[in-house]
Amino acid sequence: MTRRRRPAQSASADDLLSTLGQLTARAREGAELQQARVELAVALQREMLPAALPTVPGLRAAARYSPAQHGLAIGGDWYDGFPLPDGALGFSIGDVQGHDAEAAAFMGQIRIGMRAVASPAADPGEVLGRANDLLLSVDSVLFATCTFLRFDPVSWELQIARAGHVAAVWATADGQYGVAEVCGGLPLGILPGQVYPVTRRSLTTAGVFVLLTDGVVEGPSFPIEEGLARVARLVRAGAVAGTGPGELATEVMRVAELTGHSDDAAVLVLCHEAAPAPPDGNG
Template sequence: MSRRGPVQDGDELLARLGSLTAQAREQAELRRSQVELAIALQRGMLPAEMPTAPGYDLAVRYVPAHHGLNVGGDWYDAFYLPDGRIGLSIGDVQGHNIEAAAFMGQVRVCLRALASVTNDPGELLAQTNDLLLSLGSDLFATCTFMRLDPSTGVLESARAGHIPCVWATADGKSGVGGDEGGPPLGVDAGMTYPVTRYRLTTGGVFVLLTDGVVEGPSMEVDQGLDQVVRLAGIAAVAGMDASSLATAVIRGADQVGHEDDAAVLVVGHEGAEAQL
């Protein structure tokens, strides 16, 4: 009996398996290149330096997610405003791909550009929202924008669908920010964003973060926020600097079991207490 047929069938099967393996390798290389590009976009769009002000300490920590070849669109930013105050923003873009990383850059640029023409955080988010909608993207972003006045310690905050900030004072008080907030940016036109006024006193800290720090498969967001509240409270009482607190918070993010970006921005007041 001839064995030519089965041998040919086996050769054809091996050839097809080889072709599929080569295609899989090509797809993996392409995906890896996309991830590397997205990470480069992220790092290139984030600020290289933090603004400084006498008596204040700013620190950031950022861990991009690339588990499973995914990359998110979290960002942080801090910059001087025309009136001498400091603008602070942190946010999270929907999605985990190059488009999310690119959209993150657009949001950050919009916030910076519009901050030069409006000094109200709520109005800034409203204008950014409408500008993003005009770009025609299907993506949206959550965001918190704060304006710090170093001469008084006053922080004015507006929130667009983002998780709240955490605060702590040197006398042992700590908690989660209670600002009302509005919807995410890029969803509906004509939205309004209420402004909440806080005061950063001597030895106090404010912690801005993204949900990758406090929410994941191993921890619900309320538990994660409680964890950051405890860390902030300990740091304020112990006189820990902003950099050490930011490191502690980002390390705590490992407990949530997340595969998302994780960003932390800490503002501490170390100087003589400002008077309103």
């Protein structure tokens, strides 16, 4: 009678458990390293964003930034606001290609560079043209989309130019709302000599103007058109209710959570009053 050999089950199980233990330890180390890289990029990003945004009587601003929900898809989005030499205010929002600490550092360079070129520029189109030439001069492999907006507190007018960036959203206190029709050009840092047309908007009625990045309105859950429509309806409700810029920025950012976004996201909200009436010439 032939005896059957018993398989070495105990030895194989011990080896398997040992191997699994080693793999688990390596995975834990890898996860900790990745988390450290995420925290570094987030910290770098937040340090490079402005601590406060400028305001003037009749115009209030607020912004929010959210890192991606998963992985290392962080570091490229920014917003900014600063006074210009002629008394106007400049606001920008943008998205650097790439999702790592390098993108976050490059974002900081763009934000600072844009402040420098904005001072002598006549309008937002010239600002983006100068910024485009500046990025090309440093010979970087990265590029960025951007919207630059200039608010004139005398004429009560917005001047807007767009470089490959997602459209803005607007609403007024009387219930009008929509996606801003702003002509645009190529993203910054791709081709020299780009011309960026300027769209002008008179603020005759109190309302809200919202700049955002595509991480807010685009994700696996629905396309960018649906995301913009959802934000537009939300902004309309906020404009009619007189919601403050900080609260409205937080509400808009919640749309990013609904999209299941894999990118970081930024929102910049401008709440404005109606243009002041001209002084009475009769004295």
